Amino acid sequence: MTDRLATEAGDEDGPPSGAVLGAPCWVSLAAHDLAATRAFYEAVLGWEFRPGGLGDGFAVAMSDGRPVAGIGAMAPTLGVATAWLPYFGVADPDDTASRVRERGGTVGVGPIPFPLGRAALLADSSGAAFGIWSGDLVRDWSGWHPEAKVGLRLVTRNAFDAAIFYGEVLGWTRPGGCDVRYENEEVILVCGGLAMARITSGAVEAAPDPDVRPHWQVQFTVDDVAECTRAALKRDGTVTGEWEDEAGRWATVRDAQGAQFTVFEPGGGALAG
Numbered sequence: 001m002t003d004r005l006a007t008e009a010g011d012e013d014g015p016p017s018g019a020v021l022g023a024p025c026w027v028s029l030a031a032h033d034l035a036a037t038r039a040f041y042e043a044v045l046g047w048e049f050r051p052g053g054l055g056d057g058f059a060v061a062m063s064d065g066r067p068v069a070g071i072g073a074m075a076p077t078l079g080v081a082t083a084w085l086p087y088f089g090v091a092d093p094d095d096t097a098s099r100v101r102e103r104g105g106t107v108g109v110g111p112i113p114f115p116l117g118r119a120a121l122l123a124d125s126s127g128a129a130f131g132i133w134s135g136d137l138v139r140d141w142s143g144w145h146p147e148a149k150v151g152l153r154l155v156t157r158n159a160f161d162a163a164i165f166y167g168e169v170l171g172w173t174r175p176g177g178c179d180v181r182y183e184n185e186e187v188i189l190v191c192g193g194l195a196m197a198r199i200t201s202g203a204v205e206a207a208p209d210p211d212v213r214p215h216w217q218v219q220f221t222v223d224d225v226a227e228c229t230r231a232a233l234k235r236d237g238t239v240t241g242e243w244e245d246e247a248g249r250w251a252t253v254r255d256a257q258g259a260q261f262t263v264f265e266p267g268g269g270a271l272a273g
Contacts, residue, residue, distance in 0.1 A: 021089070021090070021091060021170070021171050021174065022088055022089070022090065022166075022170030022171045022172050022178060023088065023089060023178060023189075023191045023196050024086050024087070024088055024089075024152055024189075024196050024197055025087050025088060025089040025133055026069070026070065026086070026087040026133060027069045027070070027084055027085065027086050027087070027150060027152075027218050028069060028070035028071070028072065028084075028085055028087065028131070029069065029070070029071045029072075029082060029083070029084050029085070029259055030071075030072055030073070030074040030082060030085075031071060031072070031073060031074060031082050031257055031259070032073075032074050032082060032257055033257060034057050034071070034072070034073045036256060036257070037071055037082075037255065037256075037257060037259075038059065038071060039235070040232075040235050040237065040255050040256055041061060041071070041255070043231050043234075043235055044228050044231045044232045044235065044237065044253070044255075045061075045063070045220060045222065045228065045263075046063065047061040047062060047063055047068065047069075048061070048062045048063075049061055049062065049071070050062060052070060052072075057072055057073040058070060058071070058072040058073075059071055059072070063149075068149075068150060068220070069084075069150070082255075082257045082258055082259040083129065083215075083259055083260070084216075084218040084259055084260070084261050085121070085129055085130065085131050085216070086130050086131065086152050086197075086216050086218065087119070087130070087131040087132060087133045088130065088131070088132050088133070088170050089132075089133055089134070090132045090133070090134050090170065091134060092134065093110065093111035093118050093119065093120050093132050093133075093134045094111055096120070096132050096169060096170070097110070097111055097120050097122065097132070099168065099169045100122050100124075100169055103125060103165055103168060103169060104125035104165075105122055105123055105124045105125050105165070105169070106122065106123045107120060107121075107122055108120075108121040108122060108123060108129070109121040111132075111134075114135070116135050117133055117134050117135015118133075118134050118135060119131055119132060119133045119134070119135075120132050124156075124162065124165050124166065124169075124214070125161075125165050126156050126157055126158075126161075126162065126214040127213060127214050128154060128156060128162075128213075128214040128215050128216055129215070129216070130216055132170075149220065149221035150218065150219065150220060150221075151197075151198075151218075151219035151220075151221070151262075151264070152196070152197040152198070152216060152217070152218060152219070153197065153198045153199070153200060153216070153217045153219065154197065154198070154199045154200065154214070154215075154216050154217075155200050155202055155214065155215060155216075155217060156199065156200070156201065156202075156214040157201060157202075157214060158201055159185075159186065159187045159199040159200055159201040160187065162187070162199050162214075163180055163187040163199055166189075166199075167180060172189065178190060178191040178196065179191070185200070185201070186198045186199060186200050187199040187200075217260075217261075217262055218261050218262070219261070219262040219263070219264050220261060220262070220263055220264070221263075221264050221265075221266065222263045222264065222265055223265065224265060225242070225249045225250065225251050225263050225264070225265040226249075228251065228253070228263045229242070229251050229253065229263075232253045232254075232255070235256060236256040237253055237254055237255050237256055238253070238254045239251055239252070239253055239254075240252045240253070240254060240260070244267070247264075247266065247267065248264060248265050248266040248267030249264070249265040249267055250262060250263070250264050250265075251263050
């Protein structure tokens with residue numbers, strides 16, 4: 001989610017030079033039924049898919065000729081719910097994973113090697129899941145934001161505590177990194193003058209519903225929210241919320257396998273997220 005993602009020059013395994021360390025770089029979904037999931041997003045968001053470089057079945061979702069997201073197959077042995085996951089570009093995933101542990105987070109998977117880099121799946125100190133990525137894959141996806149029109153919002157119990165966690169783990173405030181601001185009761189991550197992610201307080205402690213526990217929301221900008229929700233309902237999806245604000249129209253949708261995302265239709269205000 002940045003014009004250029006990555007690090008200072010010189011790390012062969014890290015993101016390319018000229019990008020921003022610690023900024024969001026991608027979103028991805030692991031699905032139990034890959035064919036059905038791709039058909040759902042083709043119908044609801046108008047995506048097309050091309051093969052990716054991360055193994056059999058992995059595909060890159062394309063919108064207007066630009067990469068938007070990745071969708072891959074979940075291992076059959078994993079009995080976990082499907083969910084959209086944001087990734088952040090880092091220079092050294094091993095060092096980042098160590099900092100996550102030191103600050104009360106957890107490392108679920110990795111760091112492990114892929115054909116185009118190394119990645120790990122993590123959770124912050126409140127349990128919100130996220131990923132990190134290091135490698136040439138980020139170079140191919142530079143320029144993803146704002147053209148891909150993807151937004152991120154972390155809903156958590158304490159926005160300031162979360163900002164401190166991610167700032168320390170991902171190096172947001174180091175020279176050449178990102179700027180952290182506070183506006184309208186949200187913490188906003190700004191890199192290169194662009195709002196890359198937002199952190200909002202409000203998740204409920206120990207809530208049984210995962211949607212109100214700390215989690216990263218993935219938002220896709222669309223031309224017509226109503227059309228998207230109709231298409232989702234026709235394909236066994238569900239709409240869990242709809243609202244309007246000064247920015248435009250919003251809806252929260254679950255795909256047919258339960259993965260939740262938000263669609264946003266600008267309506268005269270600034271592009272969210």
